[in-house]
Amino acid sequence: MSVLDGGRAPELSVRAVSADDASLARLVAGGAGLLLFVSEECPTSALALRRLGPLVEAWAGAGLRAVAVFEDSLEVATRTARRLGWMGPAVAVEQPFETSRRYELQSVPTAVLVDRDVTVRGTVVGWDQPALEALLGRAAELLGVPELPAPAASEPLRKPGCASKAAVDPSLWEALASAAPASGIDEMEEMFARGWTDGLPVVPPTEERVEAMLAGRDPSRSFGPVPPALGEATLARVAACAVLAGCHPSYFPVVLAAVEAALDPAFNLHGQAVTTQPAGQLVIVNGPVRDRIGLNAKMGALGPGSRANLTIGRALRLVVSLTGGGMPGRLDRSTLGQMGKVGFCLAEDEEVSPWEPLHVERGFAPEASVVTLVGCDAPLSISEHRSRTPEDLAHVLAWAASTTWSTNWWPLEEPSVFVICPEHAAMFRQAGWSKQRLRTAMFDAVRKPARELHRGETTQVVHHADPDELITKWASPEGIVFVVAGGEAGRYSAVLGPCTGMGSKIVSREVAAG
The missing domain is CATH 3.40.30.10 (Glutaredoxin)
Incomplete structure (x- = not known):
């Protein structure tokens, strides 16, 4: 028995x-x-x-x-x-x-x-x-x-x-014990054995490291349950995820703001965490905290090389996967996934941008440090070196995004994020174009007759439209969001398509001092 x-x-x-x-x-x-x-x-x-x-x-x-x-x-x-x-x-x-x-x-x-x-x-x-x-x-x-x-x-x-x-194979523990130094098992291997990783090595969250990350904050304070498994996001647990991700303690206020934004019901983290879509969470940082902690808004801003960018995004994802249970193959059912699900953090180059920063556009003071969270797809690079007028450049940027989510899924209800490189931004600056003018030009540029969108999956708007009715790619110009970042040389911008079908909203939170 x-x-x-x-x-x-x-x-x-x-x-x-x-x-x-x-x-x-x-x-x-x-x-x-x-x-x-x-x-x-x-x-x-x-x-x-x-x-x-x-x-x-x-x-x-x-x-x-x-x-x-x-x-x-x-x-x-x-x-x-x-x-x-x-x-x-x-x-x-x-x-x-x-x-x-x-x-x-x-x-x-x-x-x-x-x-x-x-x-x-x-x-x-x-x-x-x-x-x-x-x-x-x-x-x-x-x-x-x-x-x-x-x-x-x-x-x-x-x-x-x-x-x-x-439930772990005993031979694994025996192998770890035999391979470890006399003082104990190999810490990195133990983290893998415990399932405390996203597939990459992590920093063991010792009591000393977690306390340093907390920096005197109340470890029992809670942001509430983390979807989908509803583990509780206490500061102690978020700090442990930040340690695991490799964050420096100075990054922790940004991580906390990102977690708070992610748990806003309007963001619908539950839907993003369990969907078959490749939805990741993009962390966009504005304000003085960018320079204070060394976030990269310039060359390679969407790639490797910056500890702050990579570990802040990773810390948020570890909160989702470890505390929230959104682990691939378990509650996370993403068909393919994407590297943005490992961690995705970007600082805006406010000094190079011709426009008001994203956080100011969203109602925050210019001197505030703000995290904005967007549920989105992987970036699609847009190479455009030939345009000589802002009208042409707007047309190319907009049509590059026409295939995002699905070639025939028009209009998109959720926003697309365009990361505009400095050289492209400079053209709009020289022409005196505001964000709204560019947004309107891009929105107006991308239209197709409904009859051309009847292949494969289509929206109800297309299904019920007259065949000659022109359908826009976005439901409104406000579905186009701009952030300026990247290197000074090379006319490569990018668009990140939306996480759609679940009503996810963009959410911003101010970074607390300290």
């Missing part, structure tokens, strides 16, 4: 502050015991500890003793239990996670009810408030009491957990 299906509960092989906490017999001495298997990095485990922790003392008074069994070091277990308000003992199952294997654990959190005879009388996997309430009802029957306090029915009522470390 499987252990979790009513078999005898295996003895605990754990590290504990008190020997009593490591004894299964001591756990059930009052009539029943509850083992709550968790891990520090699992957001669903944090949810379980936070909601069940305040009930532990009342349970103990009725004879049900509960212990949190962490798949982490004892130091991490003790610190995490205290931070999340767990009022019972916390013990540690360390590598190679033998106790987790004996209990046939597949995911955390898992709650295991054990009776006085050390028999498993029920389990709940993940966070399942109704199932936990039923499990506590079973415990009350074992103890002969009318009822035991249960967690309040609040959202989310159900939430899947994370893979148990015992």
Whole structure:
């Protein structure tokens, strides 16, 4: 018989502050015991500890003793239990996670009810408030009491957990242990084994590094749940993602503004995180913070070479994938994906731009530092070296974008972002063109008769239009957004097509001082 299906509960092989906490017999001495298997990095485990922790003392008074069994070091277990308000003992199952294997654990959190005879009388996997309430009802029957306090029915009522470390092939842990220096396992390989990466190496988020990133901020402050799995975006967890991404602590205010923008319901991060589209999140930074932290707005602005650009965008994506569960092949169902889903951050070259910066256009003061977030596709390079008039250049830029999203999907409701290179911007400056004039010229330039758009997928606008009716590529000129960036030589601009069909809006947030 499987252990979790009513078999005898295996003895605990754990590290504990008190020997009593490591004894299964001591756990059930009052009539029943509850083992709550968790891990520090699992957001669903944090949810379980936070909601069940305040009930532990009342349970103990009725004879049900509960212990949190962490798949982490004892130091991490003790610190995490205290931070999340767990009022019972916390013990540690360390590598190679033998106790987790004996209990046939597949995911955390898992709650295991054990009776006085050390028999498993029920389990709940993940966070399942109704199932936990039923499990506590079973415990009350074992103890002969009318009822035991249960967690309040609040959202989310159900939430899947994370893979148990015992589910990792033991040979992998053995290989890591044998390959590591005498002081411990290889940190980089451990990060991969824990699933704390986006496929690239990460910086281990030690307590010292996370504290340096937080710089005295309250680690328990929360931005709320991160779609799609709704892990909680505490400052501590966002700081850990920033460390993993390789951010310098001076970048953290920008990361926080980006996370706050991403969690605005108008941005619809949930839709972007689970869609089959290749939607990434573009972070555009304006204001004095650009120079203060060394963001690149010039040559190679969309490419490699700048730590600030690459790690800020990556930190946001790690929050989405690790805290939000938006990992490719799991909740992230993007058919192809794109490199913008690893991390995408761009600073605007306000000094070279002939126009007001993006953040000023969006209502912020010129001296403010602002992050603007856009759900978008990968950049499409636009090579245009022959235009000699602003009218010709506007025409070329606009028609280059005509194929974005889909050749025949006209009009687009969501915005397209044009990154205008300095040489192209200079032509519009010399001609005295405002943003609005360029926007209107581009909008007016790209039109087709509905009959030419009837191949493949089409919009309802095209479907219901007269065959001779001219259809525009964008629903309105406001669907065209400009940012100036890039090297001084080379007439290459770019357009980033939209993440469409889910009503995602552009969202901006001011960067807090410090």
